Amino acid sequence: MREVAIIGIGMTKFGELWTKSLRDIFVEAALKAIDDAGVDHIDSMYVGTMTPGLFVGQEHIGALMADYLGTAPIPSVRIESACASGGFAFRQAFIDVASGINDIVLAGGVEKMTDGADVTYALSTAADQEYECYHGITFPGLYAMIANIYFHKYGASRKHLAMIAVKNHKNGALNPNAQFQGEITIDDVLNATMVADPISVMDSSPVSDGAACVIVTTVEIAKKLGKPVVKVIGSGAATDTIALHQRKDILNLDAVKFSAERAYKMAGITPTDIGFAEVHDCFTIAELCIMEELGFCERGKAYQMVEKGETALEGRIPINPSGGLKSKGHPVGATGIAQIVEVVEQLRGNAGKRQIKNARIGLTQNMGGSGASSVVHIFKIE
Template sequence: MRDAYLVGAAQTDYGAFPHESYRSLFATAFEDAVASVDGEFDRAAVDEAYVGTLGVGGRQLGLSGPAVTEYVGLDGASCTRVENACAASGTALRQATLAIRAGAADVAIAGGFEVMTDMSGDQTRYWLGVSGETEWERMAGTTFAGVYAQMADAHMADHGTTREHLSRVAAKNHANGANNPHAHLGFECSLDDAMNAPSVAEPLNLYDCCPTSDGASVAILASREAAEELTDTPIRVAGAGQASSRVGLFQRPTLTGIPATTDAAEQAYDEAGIDPADVDFAEVHDCFSIAELMAYEDLGFCEKGEAGPFIESGATEPDGDIPVNLSGGLKSKGHPIGATGGGQAVEVFKQLRGEAGDRQVAGLGRGLAHNVGGSGGAVTVHVFEEGWA
């Protein structure tokens, strides 16, 4: 099996951009990804393109992948649109990796986009809700904040997780996002602000919830032979895991974790030949603060039930044992559904190349990206390592 290498990656700013279209956002991310490639990049060499989007708002639901790839001049590449809720571009990344490993492509694109801010709040809640269990959750009135609030309630009851533990996620990620020029909510918030924000769905408040954003991301992957012509700073996809679980929360065996995360992580760790302790830093799917705490446990960074003390210890701060969400995460950087997983790979790419600016952490050699669809119905986990295999 051949290795796949990340040779270029970029994202747009995340936020509200009424004068941009999904095509123009994708084009910005694509051109910036091309510019990040060390060598001369020929777009005619792209064999496969995988583009993630939920299709929020119903814009170009059919052929939305080819609609953006033709816009950037990838007319000859085979393009596949990927829909896996919020894990769409994480899934696109895995598909591109598998295509290269299988020999079906030498150069592949994995990208994603979403435009979410041009609708009313009711319309946005509808489009977010379609990624939940339709008959027994969404149509009964359950929002995603409500679903994750149930998880938070259970975690607090079973493991002693506190309001402060939840708020530490928000305070940390906003501090990181304040150093990220791409962040939608690129400002700091104090722990006190995060603890005393208005309630959204008890026990979750405003600072526990990520924003809905417009944005796009693109990653360029290549085989070893192609990568040697394109980069002097190779980033290898050492492990690519993906798993699915019950779409509805009420169907799950647990409310205090996401089983698909554990399964996808085990695949990625096994492929990379590592243990969780070997990961230097991670970008995890913190759509809500409780999601990041559960990710610590499901990814094996701490024992089950120990996420609260783990964040309280400072382990996930930039100077901690395993920095988490140096980009600001979904909470601060933003969450344009189809672009989120690819945007996580962008941060890992920049950190491993020493190009993350004011949020750069020195000495990082291995990073992880964790992308969740819905409330855990689909999950991808990728492990990236600096250097040639």
């Protein structure tokens, strides 16, 4: 297996991009990444997107994006794993380069959610249509069920979830690409409109448009190009039951655990080596459960880490320095790639006001559905 590095990153601002089309936001992010990498061609492309067919009536995304990026006739294919589509697209690019099949590969993600489609329905297609959605469940509802049992078992409360939203908005306020660049208070979250008890609208990531792209190549080529070498030292992916109620333990996100274990094993490191992480906080409760599955603390203790400020920007292990899905925005297919863009910015020391001191090893975790798929990557600056 060849050693793999990221040499280019680019993303659009996340938010309600009503004047821009699906194809144009993708190409905007791709051109930024290509310019950043300074390459004159790419060999293949992987485009992560969840359901452009339902959001804007467009499928066949691989070909469309290669066409409008002007890279046709290179191979280009769409990768889908619900909200983890971006992370899985990156993994395919990593495999493509590591295997020696291609040398310079683009991994991207895109979603256009604000063009008027029924977003609640479109997102719910990531759950079990016949045995979950048929009964009227929604994604906030699934995570609300996880939250209720977490509260019951470990004694956490809505206040702890609110602390996560407050922290992520504080970080997002420092991110010029974030959808929401304003700080919020604990009371803002506690008093917000309830979506599915105990999840309020301020516990939930927003509906967003956006795209993000990265350029992947070998460490050898990265050095020849004179680029800062951000190495991909670990990659892991896993799956679990599609329906939440089929899990052995509702609180265990096994796909997150297995994807992390595989990434740690490839990297030859342990959770204590991770300096900071971008994780899939689609709802505030998800951030807590993920911290535990990634091994950052014991089971049932994540809310105490949050309470002590250990996951803040200046904390022991900053989580979601970008603002996370909650504040940065969550254009579902783009999220997994945007997490990687943030980690590369941090490792290069280019994160501006939200720069983490001595950032050396960063982790990304991107998840589909209520945890039926998860993909983890670990990055290190040389």
